[in-house]
Amino acid sequence: MINSLAEQAICVKCGMCCDGTIFATAKLNKGEKENLPPEIAQNYQNIDGHESFRLPCPAFKGKCTIYNKQKADICGRFRCDVLKDFSDHRISLDQAFGYVGKAMSLKSNIKTLLLDIEGIDKNTPFSGINQSIDHLRSQLDDKKRFNQNHRELLVKIHSLQTLISTKFRRKANFRSRVIKFFRIPLSEKKLFIEALLILYTSKLILSFVSLKFCSRLITKTKYPDKKWADESLIPVKTAISQANRLTFRKSSTLDQSFAAKWMLQRRKISSTLTMGVKVGTNKNLSNYSWLKVGEFEIVDKKEDCTEIYTL
Ligand code: SF4
Numbered sequence: 250m251i252n253s254l255a256e257q258a259i260c261v262k263c264g265m266c267c268d269g270t271i272f273a274t275a276k277l278n279k280g281e282k283e284n285l286p287p288e289i290a291q292n293y294q295n296i297d298g299h300e301s302f303r304l305p306c307p308a309f310k311g312k313c314t315i316y317n318k319q320k321a322d323i324c325g326r327f328r329c330d331v332l333k334d335f336s337d338h339r340i341s342l343d344q345a346f347g348y349v350g351k352a353m354s355l356k357s358n359i360k361t362l363l364l365d366i367e368g369i370d371k372n373t374p375f376s377g378i379n380q381s382i383d384h385l386r387s388q389l390d391d392k393k394r395f396n397q398n399h400r401e402l403l404v405k406i407h408s409l410q411t412l413i414s415t416k417f418r419r420k421a422n423f424r425s426r427v428i429k430f431f432r433i434p435l436s437e438k439k440l441f442i443e444a445l446l447i448l449y450t451s452k453l454i455l456s457f458v459s460l461k462f463c464s465r466l467i468t469k470t471k472y473p474d475k476k477w478a479d480e481s482l483i484p485v486k487t488a489i490s491q492a493n494r495l496t497f498r499k500s501s502t503l504d505q506s507f508a509a510k511w512m513l514q515r516r517k518i519s520s521t522l523t524m525g526v527k528v529g530t531n532k533n534l535s536n537y538s539w540l541k542v543g544e545f546e547i548v549d550k551k552e553d554c555t556e557i558y559t560l
């Protein structure tokens with residue numbers, strides 16, 4: 250909850266949590282859908298049971314245009330680290346305005362540079378600009394097309410991302426992660442520990458042993474065809490994805506798919522692990538794997554992947 254006039258003044262100058270700069274979506278509570286204002290309802294989405302609305306929020310026009318009306322619960326609750334640091338007296342009001350001012354100036358520089366380079370509409374929301382940034386990054390390897398303007402732009406983007414990740418949305422530190430872990434229900438703790446152990450083991454096995462041998466560890470037994478409700482599969486999907494954030498180096502999609510298949514096998518749920526390739530912009534091939542139970546993706550398939558092998 251934004252709890253002082255000073256905090257409101259900071260937010261009025263900023264808006265980065267509404268305009269798609271910091272987040273691509275905003276989380277909704279269960280059952281909140283029915284009471285959303287039309288501005289938010291038009292961006293409502295439900296992905297695998299996780300309800301949210303897409304950002305930029307249609308109600309954001311330089312500032313929130315429905316500030317005094319009913320909004321989503323998250324709109325009133327969310328406070329970034331700049332607001333928290335200010336209210337806890339870790340930073341002064343001037344410093345808070347300083348961070349917001351710096352972010353706004355970087356955003357404006359990025360927009361101007363992108364207009365020159367990419368020719369994007371100056372009213373494009375920042376989340377739309379992010380797509381242009383991705384396109385720009387894909388040109389990094391194309392040395393002939395990459396010039397001084399591109400370089401300057403990437404430096405500005407990097408500065409904005411660093412500012413956001415250090416001042417506005419710091420990642421949870423180890424201590425707060427441990428506290429959070431102890432707060433979750435016992436069943437989720439067990440599932441998370443299982444996912445972590447299986448993912449570590451899968452990474453080790455797949456690093457040192459051939460895939461052919463690994464596939465022998467996965468039984469070919471087909472368990473009775475059953476329509477699994479998404480609610481039975483989401484916890485496994487979530488546990489693998491959370492465990493993936495804690496592995497010593499980022500797991501490949503094959504490690505994750507293999508580990509998830511292993512977990513499902515322990516629950517007598519048949520799944521299909523698919524390996525595929527994707528052709529990059531420079532015609533280079535990247536390997537990806539994904540895992541499905543029926544149509545439900547436990548490890549998501551990357552777009553435009555061509556299937557080469559299933560297990
Ligand atoms: S990012 Fe922080 S300062 Fe900016 S509008 Fe959101 S809560 Fe306010």
Ligand code: SF4
Binds near residue numbers: 275289306312320321
């Ligand atoms: S309703 Fe207002 S506060 Fe909520 S996301 Fe949209 S612009 Fe931001």
